[in-house]
Amino acid sequence: MKDSSWAFPRIRRLPPYVFSTINALKTKLRKEGEDIVDLGMGNPDLPPPDFVIEKLCEVARKKNTHRYSLSAGIPRLRKAICNFYRERFGVILDPEREAIMTIGAKEGYSHLILSLISPGDTVIVPNPSYPIHYYAPIIAGGEVRTIPLKGEEDLEDFLKKLHQAIRETLPKPKAIVLNFPHNPTTTCVELDFFKEVVSLALKEEVFLIHDFAYGDITFDDYKAPSLLEVEGAKKIAVEIYSMSKSFSMAGWRVGFVLGNEILIKNLAHLKSYLDYGVFLPIQVASIVALESDYSVVQKVKKVYERRRNVLVEGLRKLGWHVPKPKGSMFLWAKIPNWVGKNSLEFSLYLLKEAKVAVSPGIGFGTEGEGFVRFALVENELRIKQAIRGIRRALRKLQGQSSPSPP
DSSP, X not given: OOGGGGSOHHHHTSOOOHHHHHHHHHHHHHHTTOOOEEOSSXXXXXXXXHHXXXXXXXXXXXXXXXXXXXXXXXXXXXXXXXXXXXHHHOXXXXXXXXXXXXXXXXXXXXXXXXXXXXXXXXXXXXXXXXXXXXXXXXHTTOEEEEEEOOXXXXXXXXXXXXXXXXXXXXXXXXXXXXXXXXXXXXXOOOHHHHHHXXXXXXXXXXXEEEEOTTTTOBXXXXXXXXXXXXXXXXXXXXXXXXXXXXXXXXXXXXXXXXXXXXXXXXXHHHHHHHOOOSOHHHHHHHHHHHTSOTHHHHHHHHHHHHHHHHHXXXXXXXXXXXXXXXXXXXXXXXXXXXXXXXXXHHHXXXXXXXXXXXXXXXXXXXXXXXXXXXXXXXXXXXXXXXXXXXXXXXXXXXXXXXXXXX
């Protein structure tokens, strides 16, 4: 075979992963003995509650819990997530028809798109966005139309452009993908926003897919609404819930797709060919977590809130005026104009000079250029260490630049 034949047609539609450049340098520096404060990947560092881990171990010691499970999740777990939604959001779900377990939110979304999209179908996705939101439709052979999302002050314009995109796209888009609190921009919405989107989707007969991975990670007095709280939403919408952040169970891979019966039925049919579900002891431990006191999640929120405060205040003291997010586990920071570097260049510079890893905005889409994303996945002492490193790096850069920082 010729060397150029390694990439098959579907793979050729996937560009090189921008974050791999950061990861390669980070690995090289660590091998050289450098202490890198990693605020790049949104990989939670907090462990799950002890009682959840103990339940996992207890069930794993039983001899009859190591066989194949169910790809849709055991009935008791589907009932637990439906009860959780009823208590948390006032949303009533049928565990048999309107809930399915997935191997994390990413797998659930990707296979949902694969079950829904055919070549020629179009999906509308915000720009910037979590990469799989954009590339799952591409992998499925579809097309993507993006709408700029600049922040909470831009939501009215976002809705206008969403209306316009649906009118102008032929054939009509198959689905709209949303994600609030948003990764990477941290944009948060109120229930009225979802009401307008649901009204539009019902009128245009377009499916809605809402990635609610950060729905529990909110700060101050803000509470993120569920899309399914809107009357009639289940007629055209599903919501993807993850236990990765809320319960610090990222590596356990426990997610759910909830809502529209047709979408869930088709996803379940596809998954029956692809997997045998998550390890049974993990599912049982997840039931215990979902049925626990919500204070478990409240403690996690408070940790991220303190980290947010330390990082925001530290950057502001450096003259880097960044907004304080109301939700998610990230900070979306516009690169100061005087820096004179694009997002990838600046991320590499911070890694080399500050010994701090961040994610370049361009990795989340063209509208992400000019920004970097900080993940709140190191403790407060390490974040303060990162701020000291950034201070040194900015001072060095300032000395090399003719413009003065703000």
